[in-house]
Amino acid sequence: MRLDSTEIKTVRTLVDSIIGKGSMVRVFGSRLNDSIRGGDLDLLVESEAPVDALSRASLKMDLEAKLDLPLDIIFLEKGKKRSAFQELAYSRSGLL
Protein backbone atom coordinates (compact mmCIF):
# COMPACT_ATOMS: atom_id res chain seq x y z
CA MET A 1 0.00 0.00 0.00
CA ARG A 2 1.54 3.30 -1.11
CA LEU A 3 0.77 5.45 1.92
CA ASP A 4 3.35 6.37 4.51
CA SER A 5 2.75 6.27 8.26
CA THR A 6 2.10 10.03 8.47
CA GLU A 7 -0.52 9.84 5.72
CA ILE A 8 -2.17 6.85 7.38
CA LYS A 9 -2.28 8.68 10.70
CA THR A 10 -3.80 11.76 9.00
CA VAL A 11 -6.55 9.65 7.41
CA ARG A 12 -7.29 7.85 10.67
CA THR A 13 -7.38 11.05 12.74
CA LEU A 14 -9.72 12.90 10.35
CA VAL A 15 -12.06 9.93 9.93
CA ASP A 16 -12.25 9.55 13.71
CA SER A 17 -12.97 13.22 14.29
CA ILE A 18 -15.44 13.83 11.43
CA ILE A 19 -17.17 10.47 10.99
CA GLY A 20 -16.65 8.98 14.42
CA LYS A 21 -14.36 6.57 16.24
CA GLY A 22 -14.92 2.96 15.35
CA SER A 23 -15.35 3.68 11.63
CA MET A 24 -13.44 1.26 9.45
CA VAL A 25 -11.16 2.65 6.73
CA ARG A 26 -10.00 0.63 3.74
CA VAL A 27 -7.97 1.54 0.66
CA PHE A 28 -8.75 0.34 -2.85
CA GLY A 29 -7.58 1.20 -6.36
CA SER A 30 -4.14 2.21 -7.58
CA ARG A 31 -2.66 2.98 -4.14
CA LEU A 32 -2.66 -0.75 -3.39
CA ASN A 33 -0.33 -1.36 -6.31
CA ASP A 34 3.27 -0.91 -5.11
CA SER A 35 4.72 -1.19 -8.62
CA ILE A 36 3.26 2.05 -9.95
CA ARG A 37 3.61 5.69 -8.90
CA GLY A 38 1.27 8.60 -8.21
CA GLY A 39 -2.48 8.34 -8.66
CA ASP A 40 -5.36 9.46 -6.51
CA LEU A 41 -6.39 7.87 -3.23
CA ASP A 42 -9.53 5.72 -3.10
CA LEU A 43 -10.97 5.07 0.33
CA LEU A 44 -13.85 3.05 1.73
CA VAL A 45 -15.19 4.39 5.00
CA GLU A 46 -17.62 2.14 6.85
CA SER A 47 -19.52 3.79 9.69
CA GLU A 48 -21.92 2.56 12.36
CA ALA A 49 -24.58 5.17 11.46
CA PRO A 50 -25.52 7.12 8.31
CA VAL A 51 -23.13 10.01 7.59
CA ASP A 52 -24.75 13.29 6.50
CA ALA A 53 -23.73 14.91 3.23
CA LEU A 54 -21.91 17.84 4.80
CA SER A 55 -19.72 15.57 6.95
CA ARG A 56 -18.88 13.53 3.85
CA ALA A 57 -17.90 16.72 2.03
CA SER A 58 -15.86 17.91 5.05
CA LEU A 59 -13.91 14.66 5.20
CA LYS A 60 -13.08 14.73 1.50
CA MET A 61 -12.11 18.40 1.59
CA ASP A 62 -9.94 18.11 4.72
CA LEU A 63 -8.20 14.95 3.53
CA GLU A 64 -7.43 16.47 0.12
CA ALA A 65 -6.04 19.57 1.82
CA LYS A 66 -3.89 17.66 4.33
CA LEU A 67 -2.63 14.97 1.96
CA ASP A 68 -2.41 17.18 -1.12
CA LEU A 69 -3.92 14.37 -3.16
CA PRO A 70 -7.10 13.99 -5.22
CA LEU A 71 -9.32 11.61 -3.34
CA ASP A 72 -12.49 9.55 -3.77
CA ILE A 73 -14.40 8.11 -0.86
CA ILE A 74 -17.09 5.45 -0.85
CA PHE A 75 -19.22 5.61 2.29
CA LEU A 76 -20.66 2.38 3.64
CA GLU A 77 -22.92 1.79 6.59
CA LYS A 78 -22.45 -1.30 8.72
CA GLY A 79 -25.20 -3.84 8.19
CA LYS A 80 -26.59 -2.09 5.11
CA LYS A 81 -26.74 -3.98 1.82
CA ARG A 82 -23.95 -2.87 -0.52
CA SER A 83 -24.38 -2.01 -4.20
CA ALA A 84 -22.49 -4.04 -6.81
CA PHE A 85 -19.91 -1.26 -7.13
CA GLN A 86 -19.42 -1.02 -3.37
CA GLU A 87 -19.04 -4.80 -3.17
CA LEU A 88 -16.47 -4.76 -5.99
CA ALA A 89 -14.47 -2.01 -4.31
CA TYR A 90 -14.69 -3.76 -0.94
CA SER A 91 -13.50 -7.06 -2.38
CA ARG A 92 -10.45 -5.32 -3.87
CA SER A 93 -9.57 -3.26 -0.80
CA GLY A 94 -7.10 -3.51 2.03
CA LEU A 95 -7.58 -2.41 5.62
CA LEU A 96 -5.78 0.81 6.46
Added chain:
Amino acid sequence: MIPSDPAELERQHLADILEAMRRCAFFSHRLSSAIPHPLTGNLLESLCNDFDLSDKLAAFNERFSKLQDSTAAAMRHAALLSGEKTTTFLEVLVFFEKVGVVKSTRDWQRIRALRNMAAHDYSIDYADIALHFNGLKDVLPELLGVSVRMINYCDTKLFIAPKKVFFESDWQHIVNTFRS
Protein backbone atom coordinates in the same frame (compact mmCIF):
# COMPACT_ATOMS: atom_id res chain seq x y z
CA MET B 1 -23.63 49.33 -28.27
CA ILE B 2 -20.71 47.30 -26.95
CA PRO B 3 -17.87 49.49 -25.62
CA SER B 4 -14.27 48.71 -26.58
CA ASP B 5 -12.81 49.78 -23.23
CA PRO B 6 -11.69 46.54 -21.50
CA ALA B 7 -12.52 47.90 -18.04
CA GLU B 8 -16.05 48.77 -19.13
CA LEU B 9 -16.40 45.33 -20.71
CA GLU B 10 -15.35 43.78 -17.38
CA ARG B 11 -18.00 45.85 -15.62
CA GLN B 12 -20.69 44.79 -18.09
CA HIS B 13 -19.58 41.19 -17.78
CA LEU B 14 -19.88 41.37 -13.98
CA ALA B 15 -23.38 42.87 -14.35
CA ASP B 16 -24.31 39.87 -16.54
CA ILE B 17 -22.95 37.41 -13.97
CA LEU B 18 -24.84 39.15 -11.16
CA GLU B 19 -28.03 38.79 -13.15
CA ALA B 20 -27.35 35.07 -13.65
CA MET B 21 -26.63 34.75 -9.92
CA ARG B 22 -29.89 36.37 -9.02
CA ARG B 23 -31.86 34.09 -11.34
CA CYS B 24 -30.16 31.04 -9.82
CA ALA B 25 -30.80 32.34 -6.29
CA PHE B 26 -34.47 32.91 -7.08
CA PHE B 27 -35.00 29.47 -8.62
CA SER B 28 -32.93 27.64 -5.96
CA HIS B 29 -34.99 29.27 -3.23
CA ARG B 30 -38.30 28.50 -4.94
CA LEU B 31 -37.35 24.92 -5.74
CA SER B 32 -36.02 24.31 -2.25
CA SER B 33 -39.36 25.41 -0.78
CA ALA B 34 -41.16 22.98 -3.08
CA ILE B 35 -39.16 19.93 -1.95
CA PRO B 36 -40.23 18.05 1.22
CA HIS B 37 -37.71 18.40 4.05
CA PRO B 38 -36.13 16.34 5.41
CA LEU B 39 -36.23 13.79 2.63
CA THR B 40 -35.86 10.14 3.56
CA GLY B 41 -34.82 7.14 1.54
CA ASN B 42 -38.24 5.55 2.13
CA LEU B 43 -40.08 8.63 0.88
CA LEU B 44 -37.93 8.85 -2.26
CA GLU B 45 -38.34 5.16 -2.95
CA SER B 46 -42.11 5.39 -2.58
CA LEU B 47 -42.14 8.34 -4.99
CA CYS B 48 -39.56 6.95 -7.43
CA ASN B 49 -41.99 7.29 -10.36
CA ASP B 50 -43.11 10.77 -9.39
CA PHE B 51 -42.13 12.88 -12.38
CA ASP B 52 -42.87 16.18 -10.65
CA LEU B 53 -40.64 15.49 -7.63
CA SER B 54 -37.87 14.04 -9.80
CA ASP B 55 -38.01 17.13 -12.00
CA LYS B 56 -37.83 19.47 -9.00
CA LEU B 57 -34.88 17.60 -7.49
CA ALA B 58 -32.95 17.64 -10.77
CA ALA B 59 -33.68 21.34 -11.24
CA PHE B 60 -32.70 22.15 -7.65
CA ASN B 61 -29.39 20.32 -8.08
CA GLU B 62 -28.70 22.23 -11.28
CA ARG B 63 -29.65 25.66 -9.92
CA PHE B 64 -27.70 25.12 -6.71
CA SER B 65 -24.56 24.26 -8.71
CA LYS B 66 -25.02 27.21 -11.03
CA LEU B 67 -25.62 29.54 -8.10
CA GLN B 68 -22.29 28.55 -6.60
CA ASP B 69 -20.52 28.72 -9.96
CA SER B 70 -21.91 32.15 -10.83
CA THR B 71 -21.19 33.50 -7.34
CA ALA B 72 -17.58 32.29 -7.66
CA ALA B 73 -17.30 33.91 -11.11
CA ALA B 74 -18.71 37.16 -9.71
CA MET B 75 -16.14 37.06 -6.90
CA ARG B 76 -13.26 36.66 -9.36
CA HIS B 77 -14.37 39.60 -11.50
CA ALA B 78 -15.31 41.80 -8.55
CA ALA B 79 -11.90 41.19 -6.95
CA LEU B 80 -10.25 42.25 -10.20
CA LEU B 81 -12.38 45.38 -10.46
CA SER B 82 -11.64 46.14 -6.80
CA GLY B 83 -7.95 46.28 -7.67
CA GLU B 84 -7.11 43.18 -5.62
CA LYS B 85 -4.05 41.22 -6.69
CA THR B 86 -5.29 37.64 -6.63
CA THR B 87 -3.82 34.74 -8.52
CA THR B 88 -5.68 31.83 -6.92
CA PHE B 89 -9.33 31.47 -6.06
CA LEU B 90 -8.34 30.95 -2.43
CA GLU B 91 -6.94 34.50 -2.41
CA VAL B 92 -10.22 35.73 -3.88
CA LEU B 93 -12.13 33.93 -1.12
CA VAL B 94 -9.87 35.35 1.57
CA PHE B 95 -10.49 38.86 0.23
CA PHE B 96 -14.27 38.37 0.33
CA GLU B 97 -14.02 36.88 3.79
CA LYS B 98 -12.17 40.03 4.86
CA VAL B 99 -14.91 42.31 3.51
CA GLY B 100 -17.67 40.17 5.04
CA VAL B 101 -19.22 38.69 1.89
CA VAL B 102 -18.05 35.16 2.77
CA LYS B 103 -18.41 34.31 6.44
CA SER B 104 -15.89 31.49 6.32
CA THR B 105 -13.58 30.33 3.55
CA ARG B 106 -13.82 26.82 4.92
CA ASP B 107 -17.63 26.82 4.78
CA TRP B 108 -17.54 27.95 1.16
CA GLN B 109 -15.12 25.17 0.24
CA ARG B 110 -17.22 22.65 2.11
CA ILE B 111 -20.31 23.61 0.10
CA ARG B 112 -18.21 23.27 -3.03
CA ALA B 113 -17.07 19.78 -1.99
CA LEU B 114 -20.65 18.79 -1.19
CA ARG B 115 -21.85 19.84 -4.61
CA ASN B 116 -18.88 18.23 -6.40
CA MET B 117 -19.32 14.90 -4.65
CA ALA B 118 -22.85 14.62 -5.98
CA ALA B 119 -21.79 15.65 -9.48
CA HIS B 120 -19.49 12.63 -9.69
CA ASP B 121 -21.73 10.15 -7.97
CA TYR B 122 -24.11 7.72 -9.66
CA SER B 123 -25.83 6.49 -6.53
CA ILE B 124 -29.18 4.77 -6.87
CA ASP B 125 -29.38 4.32 -3.12
CA TYR B 126 -32.44 6.36 -2.08
CA ALA B 127 -31.08 6.98 1.43
CA ASP B 128 -27.87 8.42 -0.06
CA ILE B 129 -29.82 10.59 -2.49
CA ALA B 130 -31.95 11.86 0.40
CA LEU B 131 -28.79 12.70 2.39
CA HIS B 132 -27.45 14.66 -0.56
CA PHE B 133 -30.57 16.79 -1.02
CA ASN B 134 -30.95 17.35 2.72
CA GLY B 135 -27.34 18.58 2.72
CA LEU B 136 -28.01 21.00 -0.16
CA LYS B 137 -31.12 22.33 1.55
CA ASP B 138 -29.25 22.75 4.85
CA VAL B 139 -26.52 24.89 3.27
CA LEU B 140 -28.68 26.83 0.79
CA PRO B 141 -29.35 29.68 3.28
CA GLU B 142 -25.58 30.13 3.63
CA LEU B 143 -25.11 30.22 -0.15
CA LEU B 144 -28.02 32.63 -0.62
CA GLY B 145 -26.50 34.83 2.07
CA VAL B 146 -23.20 34.99 0.16
CA SER B 147 -25.08 35.86 -3.05
CA VAL B 148 -27.06 38.63 -1.37
CA ARG B 149 -23.95 40.12 0.23
CA MET B 150 -22.03 39.78 -3.05
CA ILE B 151 -24.66 41.73 -4.97
CA ASN B 152 -24.68 44.33 -2.20
CA TYR B 153 -20.87 44.60 -2.32
CA CYS B 154 -20.89 45.12 -6.10
CA ASP B 155 -23.64 47.72 -5.79
CA THR B 156 -22.11 49.75 -2.96
CA LYS B 157 -18.37 49.40 -3.69
CA LEU B 158 -18.23 49.03 -7.46
CA PHE B 159 -21.56 50.63 -8.43
CA ILE B 160 -22.42 47.60 -10.56
CA ALA B 161 -25.88 46.06 -10.37
CA PRO B 162 -27.45 43.03 -12.05
CA LYS B 163 -28.15 43.95 -15.66
CA LYS B 164 -31.90 43.45 -15.67
CA VAL B 165 -34.38 43.52 -12.85
CA PHE B 166 -36.39 40.33 -12.57
CA PHE B 167 -38.37 38.90 -9.67
CA GLU B 168 -37.95 42.11 -7.69
CA SER B 169 -40.39 41.24 -4.89
CA ASP B 170 -39.04 37.68 -4.57
CA TRP B 171 -35.50 39.02 -4.51
CA GLN B 172 -36.35 41.48 -1.74
CA HIS B 173 -37.72 38.58 0.27
CA ILE B 174 -34.44 36.68 -0.24
CA VAL B 175 -32.43 39.79 0.69
CA ASN B 176 -34.43 40.36 3.87
CA THR B 177 -34.19 36.73 4.90
CA PHE B 178 -30.57 35.92 4.11
CA ARG B 179 -28.49 39.12 4.10
CA SER B 180 -27.08 38.88 7.65
